[in-house]
Amino acid sequence: xxxxxxxxxxxxxxxxxxxxxxxKAEAKTAGGIFLPETAVKELNEAKVLAxxxxxxxxxxxxxxxxxxxxDKVLIPQFGGSxxxxxxxxxxxxxxxxxxxxxxx
Amino acid sequence: xxxxxxxxxxxxxxxxxxxxxxxKAEAKTAGGIFLPETAVKELNEAKVLAxxxxxxxxxxxxxxxxxxxxDKVLIPQFGGSxxxxxxxxxxxxxxxxxxxxxxx
Amino acid sequence: xxxxxxxxxxxxxxxxxxxxxxxKAEAKTAGGIFLPETAVKELNEAKVLAxxxxxxxxxxxxxxxxxxxxDKVLIPQFGGSxxxxxxxxxxxxxxxxxxxxxxx
Amino acid sequence: xxxxxxxxxxxxxxxxxxxxxxxKAEAKTAGGIFLPETAVKELNEAKVLAxxxxxxxxxxxxxxxxxxxxDKVLIPQFGGSxxxxxxxxxxxxxxxxxxxxxxx
Amino acid sequence: xxxxxxxxxxxxxxxxxxxxxxxKAEAKTAGGIFLPETAVKELNEAKVLAxxxxxxxxxxxxxxxxxxxxDKVLIPQFGGSxxxxxxxxxxxxxxxxxxxxxxx
Amino acid sequence: xxxxxxxxxxxxxxxxxxxxxxxKAEAKTAGGIFLPETAVKELNEAKVLAxxxxxxxxxxxxxxxxxxxxDKVLIPQFGGSxxxxxxxxxxxxxxxxxxxxxxx
Amino acid sequence: xxxxxxxxxxxxxxxxxxxxxxxKAEAKTAGGIFLPETAVKELNEAKVLAxxxxxxxxxxxxxxxxxxxxDKVLIPQFGGSxxxxxxxxxxxxxxxxxxxxxxx
Numbered sequence: 035x036x037x038x039x040x041x042x043x044x045x046x047x048x049x050x051x052x053x054x055x056x057x058k059a060e061a062k063t064a065g066g067i068f069l070p071e072t073a074v075k076e077l078n079e080a081k082v083l084a085x086x087x088x089x090x091x092x093x094x095x096x097x098x099x100x101x102x103x104x105d106k107v108l109i110p111q112f113g114g115s116x117x118x119x120x121x122x123x124x125x126x127x128x129x130x131x132x133x134x135x136x137x138x
Numbered sequence: 139x140x141x142x143x144x145x146x147x148x149x150x151x152x153x154x155x156x157x158x159x160x161x162k163a164e165a166k167t168a169g170g171i172f173l174p175e176t177a178v179k180e181l182n183e184a185k186v187l188a189x190x191x192x193x194x195x196x197x198x199x200x201x202x203x204x205x206x207x208x209d210k211v212l213i214p215q216f217g218g219s220x221x222x223x224x225x226x227x228x229x230x231x232x233x234x235x236x237x238x239x240x241x242x
Numbered sequence: 243x244x245x246x247x248x249x250x251x252x253x254x255x256x257x258x259x260x261x262x263x264x265x266k267a268e269a270k271t272a273g274g275i276f277l278p279e280t281a282v283k284e285l286n287e288a289k290v291l292a293x294x295x296x297x298x299x300x301x302x303x304x305x306x307x308x309x310x311x312x313d314k315v316l317i318p319q320f321g322g323s324x325x326x327x328x329x330x331x332x333x334x335x336x337x338x339x340x341x342x343x344x345x346x
Numbered sequence: 347x348x349x350x351x352x353x354x355x356x357x358x359x360x361x362x363x364x365x366x367x368x369x370k371a372e373a374k375t376a377g378g379i380f381l382p383e384t385a386v387k388e389l390n391e392a393k394v395l396a397x398x399x400x401x402x403x404x405x406x407x408x409x410x411x412x413x414x415x416x417d418k419v420l421i422p423q424f425g426g427s428x429x430x431x432x433x434x435x436x437x438x439x440x441x442x443x444x445x446x447x448x449x450x
Numbered sequence: 451x452x453x454x455x456x457x458x459x460x461x462x463x464x465x466x467x468x469x470x471x472x473x474k475a476e477a478k479t480a481g482g483i484f485l486p487e488t489a490v491k492e493l494n495e496a497k498v499l500a501x502x503x504x505x506x507x508x509x510x511x512x513x514x515x516x517x518x519x520x521d522k523v524l525i526p527q528f529g530g531s532x533x534x535x536x537x538x539x540x541x542x543x544x545x546x547x548x549x550x551x552x553x554x
Numbered sequence: 555x556x557x558x559x560x561x562x563x564x565x566x567x568x569x570x571x572x573x574x575x576x577x578k579a580e581a582k583t584a585g586g587i588f589l590p591e592t593a594v595k596e597l598n599e600a601k602v603l604a605x606x607x608x609x610x611x612x613x614x615x616x617x618x619x620x621x622x623x624x625d626k627v628l629i630p631q632f633g634g635s636x637x638x639x640x641x642x643x644x645x646x647x648x649x650x651x652x653x654x655x656x657x658x
Numbered sequence: 659x660x661x662x663x664x665x666x667x668x669x670x671x672x673x674x675x676x677x678x679x680x681x682k683a684e685a686k687t688a689g690g691i692f693l694p695e696t697a698v699k700e701l702n703e704a705k706v707l708a709x710x711x712x713x714x715x716x717x718x719x720x721x722x723x724x725x726x727x728x729d730k731v732l733i734p735q736f737g738g739s740x741x742x743x744x745x746x747x748x749x750x751x752x753x754x755x756x757x758x759x760x761x762x
Binding site (some may be wrong): 198 | 309338343
Binding site for chain 6 (some may be wrong): 756758
């Protein structure tokens with residue numbers, strides 16, 4: 035399917051949405067052994083690609099976002115809005131659905 | 139069916155509603171090869187045709203809309219109110235349901 | 243069934259309710275060809291016959307209604323409270339359920 | 347069944363409740379022809395017999411009721427609490443569930 | 451079953467709860483004719499035995515209860531928490547669930 | 555199952571939670587006759603063993619708890635979080651779910 | 659599955675989330691007798707490994723967390739977000755879902 039979306043970089047999330055891409059599990063063990071396809075599970079770790087400006091509270095003030103572009107985060111197993119650009123899949127989550135930051 | 143609605147331009151969305159039209163997937167690849175009908179999937183990209191004035195907060199002040207007429211946006215896979223004018227289909231979404239702006 | 247309601251004009255909607263009547267699809271095409279019964283679908287366009295005074299916000303102030311008597315509006319496919327007076331059918335919707343105004 | 351309730355007039359609705367009695371459809375047409383039993387449908391028009399004092403808002407002030415005793419009103423098809431006194435049936439609705447006043 | 455609760459009078463409802471006992475339908479007609487068991491239906495009239503202190507609003511002030519001990523009230527057909535003390539059955543309702551007071 | 559929890563006394567409920575233990579029905583009648591096992595039903599009376607500090611309202615002030623350690627209370631038939639310590643079963647309820655105090 | 663997460667210590671919970679690890683039931687009785695596998699049940703006791711900064715109230719002030727790193731707590735039987743790092747399983751709960759602290 036040809037998509038009108040040239041690049042994921044053209045997406046600017048609205049409100050408190052967070053654009054992430056799941057980190058792919060390497061198909062080999064820590065010791066370097068390559069694993070058969072069925073042993074590779076989807077990870078819940080993701081990289082933040084872009085964030086919205088944040089929601090407004092009742093006084094109209096912007097509530098600061100919990101994560102920022104470049105952060106590595108833990109996302110929920112389910113939920114979020116999937117977006118496909120070419121062969122790559124991305125997700126949009128609400129800021130409060132991001133479970134944790136991953137510090138390295 | 140003859141419709142009383144002469145043109146989509148006569149529609150003025152109320153409150154925080156956003157009138158959009160899905161962008162049609164081109165039935166050919168980037169390389170120019172025409173695709174058979176079954177390979178053309180519906181896109182979640184849409185053009186904003188008109189927006190409502192916005193909701194009022196508790197103090198009666200209008201909350202500014204996140205998108206404006208002419209914006210290219212990412213809409214959810216499901217939801218929204220479908221509107222048919224002749225052969226064309228449009229959708230009304232609430233402002234907070236629009237996922238992201240698409241900058242080009 | 244004999245109804246106690248003499249005329250739809252005796253109905254005064256309460257709170258933020260909007261009394262509308264669906265606009266009937268003409269059973270002929272723009273070119274004047276009469277369509278068989280099965281090709282005539284129900285339209286979601288309606289005429290506003292009467293509106294309530296509006297809801298009160300937390301401070302007791304009336305929130306102004308989005309539509310007024312005489313407006314032509316787009317109503318949702320489903321929902322609302324149907325009212326029958328003789329052979330005619332009307333609907334009561336809440337103001338925030340009216341999708342859009344139709345300007346002509 | 348003998349009921350302890352001597353008269354419907356002894357009922358004083360609490361909060362924003364409205365005590366109504368459905369108006370019975372006359373079993374004859376406007377022209378005076380009596381209709382067979384099966385052609386007489388239940389009407390959604392009702393007479394207000396008593397109203398509660400109204401709900402309190404967050405500041406403790408009473409929100410005025412939308413209808414008053416003696417009003418003729420349009421009630422929803424379903425809902426409300428049915429009350430039987432002898433052979434007569436009554437209903438209690440919340441003030442905001444009353445659809446419209448009927449002016450004559 | 452031996453119950454630890456000696457008397458229903460030892461129960462002090464919490465918050466906005468209302469302790470009531472259904473009024474039993476007399477098994478005879480107004481004219482004094484005793485009715486067979488199957489003709490005696492459960493009534494929705496109840497006597498208030500005790501009330502809680504009331505809920506607190508957002509400012510911490512107690513919202514006054516709508517009914518008081520000794521009141522005769524109309525209760526909903528369903529709901530409430532049943533309590534058995536010996537052979538007698540009682541119910542706890544929230545204050546806002548009591549439908550109406552019965553004045554005699 | 556060996557449990558890491560040495561004693562129920564080591565549990566300090568959080569927020570507005572109330573730790574209770576159901577009062578066991580005596581397996582004999584008031585007259586001293588021992589009842590067969592099947593005639594002994596679970597009671598909804600419980601003893602309060604510990605209470606949390608209470609919830610905070612919107613201004614950050616602690617809302618006082620309705621019950622305190624040592625109180626005898628009426629608990630709902632269902633709900634609450636069961637806790638097992640050895641052979642004994644306890645429950646955690648929210649303060650607002652406790653139905654009534656039992657004064658003796 | 660090779661996981662990108664090197665250590666659970668790299669996880670920094672967001673908002674009011676609490677990272678815990680269930681305490682494993684010892685597979686022997688208090689008297690030192692080893693129990694067969696099927697007699698060892700999962701405990702609802704857990705150790706707090708890390709906590710988020712807390713939610714913000716309407717005025718933007720941080721609501722203090724009820725538990726802190728190092729606390730031993732009682733967690734609900736169900737719920738929470740499971741996280742696997744290597745062979746170990748952890749859970750993220752919201753602060754208000756933690757039932758009680760366990761003091762030793």
